Amino acid sequence: NAGVTQTPKFRVLKTGQSMTLLCAQDMNHEYMYWYRQDPGMGLRLIHYSVGEGTTAKGEVPDGYNVSRLKKQNFLLGLESAAPSQTSVYFCASSSLNRGRVYGYTFGSGTRLTVV
């Protein structure tokens, strides 16, 4: 009964380093999302996926790439980390029931610091 699992939970990067955040869900949800949370700005969508092999840009996609090779996994990559990418990152997944939104589950977040 894991729901949405994010790894790692904390990470410190040096400017210019790369890393990948992993999101895994065991609910067979079609849609998956990556958000970032910054103080005073709520959560903003980075990228999302509507199914295996598909990805799309969200509100703040620059500097990030994503992949969804398997339905249960959604990876967020930072190719060359910048201090502006210091944030808390949330993965979420959702499903449809008869074409309507049904459920929206969040992971516990990853705190990333870029120094």
Place this chain on the structure above:
Amino acid sequence: AQTVTQSQPEMSVQEAETVTLSCTYDTSESDYYLFWYKQPPSRQMILVIRQEAYKQQNATENRFSVNFQKAAKSFSLKISDSQLGDAAMYFCAYRGAFGNEKLTFGTGTRLTIIP
């Protein structure tokens, strides 16, 4: 594009009293969902309550209830009998009812409970 506005960055309430958090939104859609999420210091995003726009009846979940005014595009959260465990960041969120639409979040209200 949809927008969600929370005009109260911080609120405080005495334990056992009632508090109302405000949220307004802007949309041209007629069918959508509205949510209140709670984020305690643990960082986990916890769904508090959900309202379907096509339902006239206001949603309630134990001590939590909403005042949904569709024409005014207002969606406030009322917490009755406030408890110390209610202290958290509260986010109002919107999404369209169909397809892969993202959640659009407000900037949040930090609620403090005074013992």
